[in-house]
Amino acid sequence: MDFAVSSAQDTLISEAGGFAGRLAAQFGGDPPMTRDVWKFWGAEGWLGVCVPREYGGRGEDLLSAVLAFEAMGRAGVARSQLFAVGAHLFGCCMALVRHGAEAQRSEWLPRLARGEAIGALAFSEPAGGSDLASCETRLESSEEGYRLNGRKSLVTNGALADLFVMLARMPSAPAPLNVSTLLLGRDSPGLTIDPLEATEGLRHSNQAELAMLGCPVAQADLLGHPGGGMGILLSVMQCERSCILAGFLGALERDLVAVTAHLTERGASGHQAVLHRLATIRTRLETARWLMYRAAWGADRGEKPLLHASMSKLTVSTTLVECTKELAELAAGEAWKGRFGLGRALADAIGTLSASGTSHVQLNTIGALLERE
Ligand SMILES: Cc1cc2nc3c(=O)[nH]c(=O)nc-3n(C[C@H](O)[C@H](O)[C@H](O)COP(=O)(O)OP(=O)(O)OC[C@H]3O[C@@H](n4cnc5c(N)ncnc54)[C@H](O)[C@@H]3O)c2cc1C
Structure with missing residues (x-):
């Protein structure tokens, strides 16, 4: 086992830090994710960091992308931006990279990598x-497709x-070959998009509810073969669960450093109980990080989904919640003042905790795989 960061990865990490500075200088600390912000991310090469070069990406592997996103979080890029870009890249783009037909990849990936889509x-x-x-979304045969x-x-x-990778059931086919994945464009007739105005957090991730009423879907819009949706779902979840929270761990590290400095300044870190709490956060952060690297590394090597991806998603998300709460308790009044x-x-x-499947769903996956071992 080699745990060393390569010199190419080292360069990518410093480029990611530089990008964070330029992003903040151009748009401020936590701007809404407008199309201009997306295009800035695209022009700097991050929307396609792990998209192959022939489709306009940088051709990095998932582990390198994880290191870069972690560095962006450490350098202060807002979590909602990291999350939005992560869904675009590790969800939508990777679905195309891994399962798209040549025509689908060349139509969409260059535009997705540039931030034009x-x-x-x-x-x-x-319903759940x-x-x-x-x-319950149904894909039914019609004369045209x-x-x-x-x-x-x-x-x-x-x-x-502009592009939705969607899951739908084909009622005429027998389970488990009755679920398909398809590409649906924003301008599809019959598609209604209803933005969610207020969510508890990640407020610039532009979430929405969709309604599809008789949207036409051509055979060429299916991703993979009809009925192959569950395999694609697992493969996409492997990428998303392994990578999408990398920036959040970087941001947690940044918060830990800031709170530690504050407590040191006040002399509070001289209390052993305080020091132990900081050390516990550091250890949990490190544990989550290595599990995340392990999952991304495995995904790069074509390891079967989803054991490490689910372990990583479970560990990273619970670490984020519990350690952030602990930091708030440690920073006490200053945390309350919003510093x-x-x-x-x-x-x-x-x-x-819920995105890419809840913690109990991750445990279901890990448990089911355990039974097969
Ligand atoms: C920030 C955020 C971003 C998201 N982004 C996307 C996105 O881009 N695309 C997308 O498609 N979805 C997205 N989601 C939706 C997310 O995938 C769902 O919230 C999640 O899968 C849980 O579904 P649910 O909310 O309907 O809860 P439910 O499925 O109704 O579950 C309710 C509760 O029951 C538990 N539960 C349900 N079934 C089981 C079971 N079999 N075993 C054990 N416990 C169970 C769950 O753990 C949960 O606690 C996002 C969610 C969030 C919060």
């Missing part, structure tokens, strides 16, 4: 996001997205 994953439904296999009817909920980037932005960080972290 924004991508989203639309899997969850109002945990059991995706029994989704298919018609799509149903609803999707909590779609990150949904309010702005470290920990209230906002906690609200954002709570969103990560």
Whole structure:
């Protein structure tokens, strides 16, 4: 095992830090994710960092992308931006990279990498996001191809997205070959997008609910083969669960450093109990980080989804919530006055408990794989 960061990764990490500075100088600390902000991310090469070069990306692997996003979080890029970009890149773009037909990749990936098009994953439904296999959105054969009817909920980037990677059930086929993945464009007839105006956290991630009423879907819009949706879902979840929270761990490290400096300045870190609490946060952060690297490394090597991805997602999201709460207690009155932005960080972290599947869904996955071992 080699735990060393390569010199190419080292360069990428410093480029990511430099980008964070330019982003803040251009748009401020936590701007709404407008199309101009997306294009800035694209022009600097981050929207396609792990998209192959022939489709306009930088051709890095997932582990290198994770290191770069972590560095951005450490350098102060807002969590809602990191989350929105993560859904676009590790969700939508990676679905195309891994499963798109040549025509689909060359039509969409260069635009997605430049930020001229924004991508989203639309899997969850109002009746429940945990059991995706029994989704109610229906894809039924029609004379020209298919018609799509149903609803999707909590779609990150949904309010702005130009492309949705969507899951739908084909009622005529037998389970488990009755779930398909498809590409739906924003201008599809019959698609209604209803932005969610206020969420508890991650407030610039432009979430939306979608309604599809008889949207036409051509055979060429299917991602992978008809009925292959569950395999694609697992593969996409492997990328998303392994990578999307990298920037959040970087941001947690930044918060830990700031609170430690504050406590040192007040002399509070001289209390052993305080020091132990800081040391525990540091250790939890490090544990989550290595599990995340392990998951991304495995995804790069074509490891089967989803054991390490689910362990990583579970560990990272719970670490974010529990350590942010602990930092707020440690910073006490200064946290309450808003000096470290920990209230906002906690609200954002709570969103990560459910995104890409709740903690209990991760445990279901890990448990099921354990049974097969
Ligand atoms: C910040 C954020 C971003 C998101 N972005 C997207 C996105 O881009 N695209 C998308 O498609 N979805 C997205 N989601 C939706 C997310 O995937 C769902 O919230 C999640 O899958 C849970 O679904 P649900 O909210 O409907 O809860 P439910 O499925 O109704 O679950 C309710 C509770 O029951 C538990 N539960 C349900 N079934 C089981 C089971 N079998 N075993 C054990 N416990 C169970 C759950 O753990 C949960 O505590 C996002 C959510 C959040 C919070």
